Amino acid sequence: MSIVENLHQIKNELPENVTLVAVSKTKPAEDVQKLFEAGQLEFGENKVQELVSKYEVLSKEIRWHLIGHLQKNKVKYIAEFVHLIHSVDNLDLLKEINKQAAKNNRIINCLLQIKIADEDSKFGMDAKNAEVILSDYKEQFPSVKITGFMGMATFTEDENQIREEFKSLKTIFEEYKIQNTELTTLSMGMSGDYKIAIEEGSNMVRVGSSIFGER
Numbered sequence: 475m476s477i478v479e480n481l482h483q484i485k486n487e488l489p490e491n492v493t494l495v496a497v498s499k500t501k502p503a504e505d506v507q508k509l510f511e512a513g514q515l516e517f518g519e520n521k522v523q524e525l526v527s528k529y530e531v532l533s534k535e536i537r538w539h540l541i542g543h544l545q546k547n548k549v550k551y552i553a554e555f556v557h558l559i560h561s562v563d564n565l566d567l568l569k570e571i572n573k574q575a576a577k578n579n580r581i582i583n584c585l586l587q588i589k590i591a592d593e594d595s596k597f598g599m600d601a602k603n604a605e606v607i608l609s610d611y612k613e614q615f616p617s618v619k620i621t622g623f624m625g626m627a628t629f630t631e632d633e634n635q636i637r638e639e640f641k642s643l644k645t646i647f648e649e650y651k652i653q654n655t656e657l658t659t660l661s662m663g664m665s666g667d668y669k670i671a672i673e674e675g676s677n678m679v680r681v682g683s684s685i686f687g688e689r
């Protein structure tokens with residue numbers, strides 16, 4: 475099947491409240507262009523350099539999501555246009571995003587990446603840390619808006635474990651949402667596990683290889 479057919483097939487299966495971020499990392503800008511022409515607006519990249527080079531050659535209507543680990547010194551390259559940063563995992567990074575957003579007269583939407591996986595390799599903060607940040611970031615950092623959480627499940631065949639990890643983040647999300655109405659986005663699920671993630675309450679999935687093919 476073509477990438478456009480893959481996109482349509484996945485989109486048709488998604489509940490209406492779930493946003494599909496097409497993860498185009500390592501794939502050429504021509505592929506993004508094809509999906510954009512087919513109506514897809516949200517795209518995700520995990521590297522700043524690649525995000526910027528695609529941004530420069532493609533339609534400015536595209537909403538670019540930064541989904542991978544972000545180094546502080548690279549925030550300045552994306553601050554002018556990035557739609558949503560999924561991977562805020564420390565206060566220093568949030569501070570820098572705030573600074574660069576202010577320079578560009580923007581408010582940048584961010585998700586806090588919460589560590590739910592049972593693996594050392596996954597970035598993210600723990601829920602306690604997120605709670606502290608949420609409780610008082612507004613005054614210090616008026617140019618960022620935390621709109622939700624992102625989490626990645628363990629890379630495992632064990633569906634139950636994946637489900638439990640997603641469930642744990644959904645629980646935290648629901649809990650914090652009560653006090654903070656700006657928390658609307660729960661970004662969980664990739665090609666291998668987005669169906670489970672949606673069953674467990676995700677409303678934003680980040681799908682790469684199931685659309686674009688293997689990397």
Ligand SMILES: *Cc1c(COP(=O)(O)O)cnc(C)c1O
Pocket residue numbers: 497499520541542663664665666680681682683684
């Ligand atoms: C690569 C990546 C994805 C998409 O992965 P696929 O398995 O290709 O769907 C989702 N989220 C993050 C953070 C990624 O780095």
